[in-house]
Amino acid sequence: MKRVLIASILIIGVAACGSGTKEPAAGGAKELEVLYKVETTWPHLEKMLQNAKKQYEATHKGVTIKLTPVQGNNEAYYTKLALLNRSADSAPDLYYHDTFQVNADVAAGKLAPLDEYLGAWPDWGTQFPDSVKQAAKGGDGKIYGVPISTDTRGLWYHKDVLAKAGIAVPWEPKTWADVLTAARAIKQKAPGAIPFSMYSTKIHGEAATMQGFEMLLYGTPAGTLYDETQKKWMAAGKGFTDSLAFINTIYRENLGPKLSDAHNAKLSDKHTLEWFPQGKLGILLDGAWTPSAWKPTGAKPWPEWQQKMGWTRMPTQNGQEPGAVSMSGGWVMAMSSYTPNKKEAFDFITTATNKENSMLYSVGTGDLAPRKDVAADPAYSADNPSVKFWTELAEVTHYRPAFEEYPKVSAEVQEAMEAVTTGARGPEEAAKAYSDTLPGVVGGPDKVVAGG
Amino acid sequence: MTATALSRPVARGPSGRRRALRRLAPLGPALVLMVLFLAGPILWSLYVAFTNETLSGTNSVSPSFVGPANFVRMFGDADFVNSFTLTFVFVVGSAVVGQNTLGLMIALLQRGRSRATRSTVNGVVIAAWVMPEVVAALCWFSFLAEEGTLNTLTGIGQEWLYTAPMVAVILANVWRGTAFSMLVYSAALSEVPAELVEAAAVDGAGTWQRLWHITLPLIRRSIMANLMLITLQTLASFGLIYTLTGGGPGNASQTTPLYMYDKALRYGEIAYGSAMALVMLVIGALFSLVYLRLIKVED
Incomplete structure (x- = not known):
């Protein structure tokens, strides 16, 4: 509708001028629009970008950075970005992008490859480890974004709650059974505390798939969503069903939060702002960034967390090699293929991901720093004793099969998890429903193999 | 209705048509606005419903016609x-x-x-x-x-x-x-x-x-x-x-x-x-x- 309105105004008013898309304005003044995400409890990216804007505009006369925030959670951000990206007129020049969405946009030709610029940027070669560089690699082998953050996942626990349940800290579970045993002990001996929490419903979107389901599935023998050798998606096998069975046990034995909380969009705030500080949660399956809320500048300053909280690796199902599992994702700064000012846009990416800004972001969010110089800086780990542990999880971490179909597969995984969470379906039944819908989602039965 | 038409046979013809036009004229601006602002989106969604268009990915740029699928x-x-x-x-x-x-x-x-x-x-x-x-x-x-x-x-x-x-x-x-x-x-x-x-x-x-x-x-x-x-x-x-x-x-x-x-x-x-x-x-x-x-x- 807006386009029609604009079109009609253009036709009436400036018919003679022509209306090219995204042409640099006359007089050499250029504007770069940067789209990013902000939440009241998560202002860190905004702070970093405002700093980068100041630095950039001081050295690039004639170029203005227009920061366009999207208020809301990740799901809202993905939708807004996808809608803006539908037309060259509305697409932002640069955007904060979740790595698992990159391939879909590469396939649609919406992202600009950065290789020719990266070669001339010394930091790329010296400061970014090779593993991190892969974060936004397209199916064509080109790089489509510079990492802002990376992360790992594992278990957080409240030492007092575990102690009350008679569990020795530091706690190091070796199998899923150890985790469930601890949760049952908490339920019995520490009433008033929720034994275990994780994301397992659709409202938590990708967080449910990645922090929740994949942390289980990738810890089962041969557990994966995608078979790399056959280049096919896996139907639900034993690992898939066992992962659902774990979730089923949590909720059927009342080891998890109440179902209304499991469905609450603000579950993450409940974990960090209420339950952990009040000692009402035992164990949480979540990401490295969890303590960022407890910093003096965070949403719920809680200096005691360093004594009260413990962190440990999420074990594999039966303790099989390598003993633990982690998932990694992260966000990059990406460039639109529609922007006419590619050189200027890339310069902004380098400013936003320089040492100072990268530090500002990582210290604020608690995400792991992608840059070597930031990671080595004492200021980075100064008030977060857990950083070293989470960084070392990189040894056992997995990456999502971030192909074009992945977001849809992820939605089906959430469907299965939610059915098990509410008890609408049993694990086998939900796994079968997943296998039944998978071919339709990934483009035909020939793209699917039987699960292991 | 029939009774009115019978009792006033003169109402048909050129003057009647003009009157009908005069009656419809006030609807004009509203109709123009509706066509201008709504026809596009309605026709577009009608068309899209018969394709496999998605918000992102390949099908967002080159959707194909899938009929009533x-x-x-x-x-x-x-x-x-x-x-x-x-x-x-x-x-x-x-x-x-x-x-x-x-x-x-x-x-x-x-x-x-x-x-x-x-x-x-x-x-x-x-x-x-x-x-x-x-x-x-x-x-x-x-x-x-x-x-x-x-x-x-x-x-x-x-x-x-x-x-x-x-x-x-x-x-x-x-x-x-x-x-x-x-x-x-x-x-x-x-x-x-x-x-x-x-x-x-x-x-x-x-x-x-x-x-x-x-x-x-x-x-x-x-x-x-x-x-x-x-x-x-x-x-x-x-x-x-x-x-x-x-x-x-x-x-x-x-x-x-x-x-x-x-x-x-x-x-x-x-x-x-x-x-x-x-x-x-x-x-x-x-x-x-x-x-x-x-x-x-x-x-």
Whole structure:
């Protein structure tokens, strides 16, 4: 509708001028629009970008950075970005992008490859480890974004709650059974505390798939969503069903939060702002960034967390090699293929991901720093004793099969998890429903193999 | 109609045509605006419903025509059928029964009351209506939430939005939308001649008989018009449910507009969402036809 309105105004008013898309304005003044995400409890990216804007505009006369925030959670951000990206007129020049969405946009030709610029940027070669560089690699082998953050996942626990349940800290579970045993002990001996929490419903979107389901599935023998050798998606096998069975046990034995909380969009705030500080949660399956809320500048300053909280690796199902599992994702700064000012846009990416800004972001969010110089800086780990542990999880971490179909597969995984969470379906039944819908989602039965 | 045409045969011909034109002329600007702003999007969504267009990925730039595949899929989709049933329950429960009956009742009770009573009741009922949808939903959320007003007052530990999500959204929608029906019926009732009702009373008709045989038949056209309007409004209701329950838990309160939003905007299946929108459009049109038909029959 807006386009029609604009079109009609253009036709009436400036018919003679022509209306090219995204042409640099006359007089050499250029504007770069940067789209990013902000939440009241998560202002860190905004702070970093405002700093980068100041630095950039001081050295690039004639170029203005227009920061366009999207208020809301990740799901809202993905939708807004996808809608803006539908037309060259509305697409932002640069955007904060979740790595698992990159391939879909590469396939649609919406992202600009950065290789020719990266070669001339010394930091790329010296400061970014090779593993991190892969974060936004397209199916064509080109790089489509510079990492802002990376992360790992594992278990957080409240030492007092575990102690009350008679569990020795530091706690190091070796199998899923150890985790469930601890949760049952908490339920019995520490009433008033929720034994275990994780994301397992659709409202938590990708967080449910990645922090929740994949942390289980990738810890089962041969557990994966995608078979790399056959280049096919896996139907639900034993690992898939066992992962659902774990979730089923949590909720059927009342080891998890109440179902209304499991469905609450603000579950993450409940974990960090209420339950952990009040000692009402035992164990949480979540990401490295969890303590960022407890910093003096965070949403719920809680200096005691360093004594009260413990962190440990999420074990594999039966303790099989390598003993633990982690998932990694992260966000990059990406460039639109529609922007006419590619050189200027890339310069902004380098400013936003320089040492100072990268530090500002990582210290604020608690995400792991992608840059070597930031990671080595004492200021980075100064008030977060857990950083070293989470960084070392990189040894056992997995990456999502971030192909074009992945977001849809992820939605089906959430469907299965939610059915098990509410008890609408049993694990086998939900796994079968997943296998039944998978071919339709990934483009035909020939793209699917039987699960292991 | 025939009688008029016969008694005025001269009305046909050039002057008649000119008169018809003169009558239609005021519609012109509205028609132009509608074509300009709505025809595009409507035609576009009609087209998209027959493709496999998505929000991102390859199909967002080069969608292909898939014929009626989206519609075929819809009728085999258990979640769609579920959403459809819930929409039906929601429309009947909150609009046809809830708002309609309550609005009529309040309007009837207000007849002959003092000015002060009427303005107080009107004020309260209309306040709920004037309130933006999201604010109304948040009010109900804080009323029904686990630590909300209702549980605090009654001492019950019930998670209403989780255990009875449909009841919650229906109640909230009745509360919010009753004002509209009340206003329509207040206006209609003021047109009912007092002498008729009095005459019936003198003839010995009781309250119910007067309502059933005098008042209701006289305002039947307002009833039909009101039903049509609130049905269409409720059919498309989105914000209230979205804010209150988000369609959950699971999909226990996911009416078709919410399911449509989920599919089209969250999971990016714009084509499938558009197909559902078209089906809803057809259903809305069918409802209107039935109501219009009923008004005509009564004439």
